[in-house]
Amino acid sequence: MTLSVEELLELKSVTRKIAEEIAQNYRSLISIALSSPHDLASQLNISLNRAERIIDEVREKVGLIPTTADELLEIETKRPTITTMSTNLDGILNGGIPLGMITEFSGSFGSGKTQLCLQLCLTVQLDKSEGGVEGSAYFIDSENTFSAARLAEMANAPDYPLEPKKVLKNIHVAKAFNADHQASLVQQVESLIEEENIRILIVDSIASHFRSEFIGKETLVRRQQLIMQHAQQLQKIAEIGQVAVVVTNQVLANPDAVLSGNIEPALGFAWGHRPAHRIFLRKTRSTARIARIFDSPYLPEREAVFHITPYGIRDQPIGF
Ligand SMILES: Nc1ncnc2c1ncn2[C@@H]1O[C@H](COP(=O)(O)OP(=O)(O)OP(=O)(O)O)[C@@H](O)[C@H]1O
Ligand SMILES: [Mg+2]
Known part of the structure; x- marks a missing residue:
């Protein structure tokens, strides 16, 4: 399974050029969610700020967002x-x-x-x-x-x-x-x-x-x-x-x-x-x-x- 450029373009902070770079360098959304902003920025040659935004968006997409205790209990x-x-x-x-x-x-x-x-x-x-x-x-x-x-x-x-x-x-x-x-x-x-x-x-x-x-x-x-x-x-x-x-x-x-x-x-x-x-x-x-x-x-x-x-x-x- 590889990442598709179209799927990546659903992220607001991703341009076509960045999506193509990501698709070449990362195999899954999880691996982006697990990266540090610093690594992503240097891998894709983008600003730290944009790398942070991409990681935040990906983490939200894969369900890694803050939650409440009752949801956690579930x-x-x-x-x-x-x-x-x-x-x-x-x-x-x-x-x-x-x-x-x-x-x-x-x-x-x-x-x-x-x-x-x-x-x-x-x-x-x-x-x-x-x-x-x-x-x-x-x-x-x-x-x-x-x-x-x-x-x-x-x-x-x-x-x-x-x-x-x-x-x-x-x-x-x-x-x-x-x-x-x-x-x-x-x-x-x-x-x-x-x-x-x-x-x-x-x-x-x-x-x-x-x-x-x-x-x-x-x-x-x-x-x-x-x-x-x-x-x-x-x-x-x-x-x-x-x-x-x-x-x-x-x-x-x-x-x-x-x-x-x-x-x-x-x-x-x-x-x-x-x-x-x-x-x-x-x-x-x-x-x-x-x-x-x-x-x-x-x-x-x-x-x-x-x-x-x-x-x-x-x-x-x-x-x-
Ligand atoms: N084919 C087997 N049939 C039955 N018991 C076995 C078999 N192979 C290993 N054992 C048992 O498992 C024990 C070894 O356990 P194991 O290799 O999990 O130890 P360990 O805790 O990983 O030790 P170490 O710290 O040396 O790695 C043997 O002493 C034996 O009692
Ligand atoms: Mg052992």
Whole structure:
């Protein structure tokens, strides 16, 4: 899908020449709505003032205008969610992973973060009656742990209703080689949201490159700045694109941590206030995992137990 010049000419602040330039440089109205006036002005070689007017008009056109609390309540109660395939976990999330927000899963190695992300790449494609939103997935793999074979195993589960070969085509995977690359991949997703009907963006994990590239106290300020920019970008994609943004986060030791066993999610405050929901995963001796919501603007702190089975995330262990 590309933007048509005629469609752009419906905007009052757009001349034919500007419309032609936009059609060449932008793939969707959403990507214009997500731009900063500064970027749009330099891309189209127009004044900052005109760029601001165009962005305002586009934002209005795609429904991004200020609203009242009662309208927001309506939106919030109707907010679509994506099932995790565990009714226990969906239960503490009021239905599943919400679109339009950032959800973070943190926990130690093997706690199930990547397994959950893989599962969501499949469930996002289900139709509404089955807990999905009929969308596709974009998976940014920064730890080199994405496994297509594991995904195929989950897609072949007898209780997963879609054709495995078809669903794998709707999962876009990009490896992030460093922090800068990770941020630029996120930026590229913007223009694909409409074209590819992306409804979930996964970053597994948000932290690893930032933590390995910025070592020592003197790099801390720069690191926090970059993380904040990255987080802002993710937030924009979630809100404006109505995408579920799911990120995983590593944990690190902190003797003062209140959460669990003296560990807490990495990246500190610069990142910590961004996710709407933060969920901490704990291992047990079995396939069971305990998920605890610990920071959410509207969900209470509660826990749920789910299992990592050969078929994916489920309420019960399968096969024994
Ligand atoms: N094919 C499978 N069948 C059943 N369980 C599996 C399968 N593959 C992985 N698991 C389970 O999932 C666990 C790994 O979980 P996952 O990869 O999600 O951890 P993680 O939280 O992402 O860890 P890390 O921080 O190392 O990335 C394994 O320890 C195993 O218990
Ligand atoms: Mg992992």
